[in-house]
Amino acid sequence: MAKLQALQDVANRLRINSIKATQASKSGHPTSCASMAEIMSVLFFDTMRYSLKEPRHPASDRLKYDVVGYSIFNVNTFLLLGKGHSAPILYAAWAEAGLFPVSDLLNLRKIDSDLEGHPTPRLNFVDVATGSLGQGLSVAAGMAVIGKYFDKTDFRTYCLIGDGESAEGSIWEAMAFASHYKLDNLCAIFDINRLGQSEPTSLQHNLDIYEARAKAFGFETIVVDGHDVAALVEAFAKASSTKGRPTAILAKTYKGKGFPDIEDKDNWHGKPLGDKADYVIKHLEGQLKNLSAAIQPFNPVAPEISLKVSLNEPPSYKLGDKIATRQAYGTSLVKLGNTNPRVLAFDGDTKNSTFSETYKKAFPDRYIECFIAEQNLVGVGIGAGCRGRAIPFVSTFAAFFSRAFDQLRMGAISQANIKCVGSHCGVSIGEDGPSQMALEDLAMFRTIPGCNVFYPSDAVSMERATELAAQRKGIDFIRTSRPATPVIYANDTVFEIGKSKVVHNDKVLLIGAGITLHEALKAADQLADQGVNCRVLDPFTIKPIDAAGILENAKACNGKIVVVEDHYPEGGLGEAVAGAISNSTGITMKHLAVREIPRSGPPADLIEKYGIGSNSIISAVKSFA
């Protein structure tokens, strides 16, 4: 059949172009591309529907590509390439489809080319970056949730997964999630090419085990020869017609397939073919009948939505009333939900602690329970936020976001839009002990490029933090506190990202946030009784830090600062302030933080024991000459 021959020709042209591109860049992974050439050919020229004019249309299918690390999302197919290092064949497929000239492929990995070593959304056909393995399927599942339950379009999501990559636990978190939510618009393709980076994978070509695992995790399974285009056409058709569960296509392939003397051989991971390239290209060219394949027509239809959002009514608290910021989070999320139905909440079975449960009670259809699997929780949130289809709020204990640091790191490269809300920070949570206390969360989120780090200290500023985060595109972190703390701001107070507020006046400058802002206020009151006046500053956001405000207020306070935080000394509020003042003279700072691993106990006792309470602040102020 001419069509099948055309698909086979495309596969071999993709191989040839992957070799040429990696020869030009003198680095890259041509053998990882070769094992998936037929899969890419069939996906791009038979299975997926897409339009070159609107590569990111919300109704287009999605392909996530992930072979020993790819991930791409696409056009009317959300294609995610989990094994991102196979980027050259992704680029070759788009060139073959006509999105850009084939000659551009020779700019692979050049400093002024967007055809980077691993795909990023700097390219208009890539929705999320990949290259760190095992993250694609969660993102694809988040996209599939939007398509099935919110957009209700018939687009499909494809995610390519490498066999080495499938050892990542995050894959199995995503598998369990996808079957629980019956994501029949999701298809995972396992490129089982037997060889990892440094040795064969643990399961090699044992397809039976892969199939048993995928079945046990609730997937329809199809075992297929991954180099047989006819079998692949049939497999993808079957996946599309399967209802009520996602499908896993388990493709037996060979690394370096079609490269004589290289196919299925060890020690060829991540290496251009060098002086073997010409021979291999000639060999592949000899198999071409030079037929072309056309892309599948596509007429995008998706509901128009807006992400405009605000609190439907302002905060309404009484000064001095005690309310935990985590509780105000739930209240504020409902207020946002009242103005935009695309505000979605995700949690990892902690909703009755983080107060995302308040949102579930108000809008049960807009809450997605992700169970105890934080990598997938964040990945699903990133997927849901793609292409501007939702404002995802993701909550769990702040400490457990550390489980998803790599997803957040990649989220920044992916230009993701996700709002992370972490409760139970610091020693002020009390009796549950150190395993539940976030004491490094500020440092972690501060390293994420472009991430705003909010640390509101009362219910009024908490509601505004939620609103400010919802209104911008990007990654945000809001740190909420477990204990109830007094309302200190009038309901009409205006808050801005990167702008601090003076909440108490003069002399030495005290800077705290959350529970320690209240300790600073207590200390300031007691010091005032003793005739020592302190100015107290609420930074509101830790990143960006209000450097100008800090410098100005520090100068007005004789250059003396005491910073106090419920966090380890590294990378949090104290070092943010130290960095802000480091290029100025005449300003010195004392830094109070949790300097050992804490233990269980009542919150107030722990705060004093670890030197971040009002007594410690008073001592620090008095010790200033």
Added chain:
Amino acid sequence: MAKLQALQDVANRLRINSIKATQASKSGHPTSCASMAEIMSVLFFDTMRYSLKEPRHPASDRLKYDVVGYSIFNVNTFLLLGKGHSAPILYAAWAEAGLFPVSDLLNLRKIDSDLEGHPTPRLNFVDVATGSLGQGLSVAAGMAVIGKYFDKTDFRTYCLIGDGESAEGSIWEAMAFASHYKLDNLCAIFDINRLGQSEPTSLQHNLDIYEARAKAFGFETIVVDGHDVAALVEAFAKASSTKGRPTAILAKTYKGKGFPDIEDKDNWHGKPLGDKADYVIKHLEGQLKNLSAAIQPFNPVAPEISLKVSLNEPPSYKLGDKIATRQAYGTSLVKLGNTNPRVLAFDGDTKNSTFSETYKKAFPDRYIECFIAEQNLVGVGIGAGCRGRAIPFVSTFAAFFSRAFDQLRMGAISQANIKCVGSHCGVSIGEDGPSQMALEDLAMFRTIPGCNVFYPSDAVSMERATELAAQRKGIDFIRTSRPATPVIYANDTVFEIGKSKVVHNDKVLLIGAGITLHEALKAADQLADQGVNCRVLDPFTIKPIDAAGILENAKACNGKIVVVEDHYPEGGLGEAVAGAISNSTGITMKHLAVREIPRSGPPADLIEKYGIGSNSIISAVKSFA
């Protein structure tokens, strides 16, 4: 049978004492304890062998306890409680065994008691802390590897896993690892009590699915009524006699079992029984025949080993020769292995990039491939390091340690001994692009309490960093660089943790590490030609940072510092220096770091593009007034 009745009585006494302890602390998780009472009774008084005199003997069985979050290691049983929040029943079991008086249980969660909310090694019967879910099984597998392949004793390792917890992908990473290495001395017990924290688990009581998953991941499976002591006795006996594969006991249980009106009911997670306590205790007491059970005798036998270690020969490089620090890592590890056979290397299929392959080639039996599953990689390393049985070196790309941040965070609470070596840091890796570049690793490891952060800048200091890390107990991170850099130290140079070195003299103080130290040296040379002399400082360790050395040298250089790092600005070398100088006057600092998400390109081009190369350093020096 009297023995079975005694085990049932113990189970109910454990329930009663769990209720009493959480009544006294007014917080805690009695219902999570109740579901596992029979399991704990049978483990402690029939299955496990241990001696109260030597709770941490290396030949003792190990129990890791992990029910919706426990983890304990034990006595001659390594018991790990994954579901750490069920700590009260662990403490109650030890009291029942006679390790301490039952009355101590009423001190649960008090600030001066080691009976914390979640177990930590502050208790002599706990080897690793738990409380963050899904980590226990990896640690247990690491212990089992030591027992089976290195100590070659017949101890067994038990890990209790909550059903909610089993949604964590790290569980499935550990399952795959345990079956790959045929760890028949490992038994995982799934406490399937149907209810999570905030709602039923996704699989509820669907035991068939649990069994299919465990089987597919290579475990022998036994489905059992988790409240039937006779069935449990038989199941554990069968597990002990199963060869060639680990066993999963899938126990159907009920949360709050035996508590009338509470058993199997939602909304009872993490709550003491309050005014229902007296009634429930009376009900349970009514079932007691008041029989006691004895612990199983144990005669510890394990090979005596020493962890004394050093390089068997000093570094032997020529000044100016170009060697990548990652390559010197492999060389130094072999030198350590020559003096101690318990130096073990673990990697996640990147051994040909990190150079742990050098060690595998020298000592194939001391290398354990962990495939692409970094959470499990770190967990296994922590387990291997328990009880002083090995010096585990764990390597992967530095960026991918972010996958295991939560394991490292818990590792600190566990007082773990593990050496993490991360390669491919910063933009200086070049063409692979941002997904592969570690630009936040320093910040992450700096937040780990007690962790030393080494950042050697040449092969000589690299070898000494490896040695210094091996010679101390605790968590260490060594950051290695991909490019080859010149040897700058004589082979007999002595290095110390927290001590920097001046490598070039005078005026403005330049501080760099790794690749940026070499850029600083280049800048200093060019500036000297222009008559501007700079002093260049190599900090060697980023944590602890040599605050005294920095202050002293800064003062000698007119208080002017330029810090340059191949890392994001937050939480790395720059903020460490900013923190060190923040309480001094007359010192100002300019900070060069990577301030946007980088892209693919040649290393040298990227270093200049992102403002951390010699030209940027020269500009910064000249801009000082």
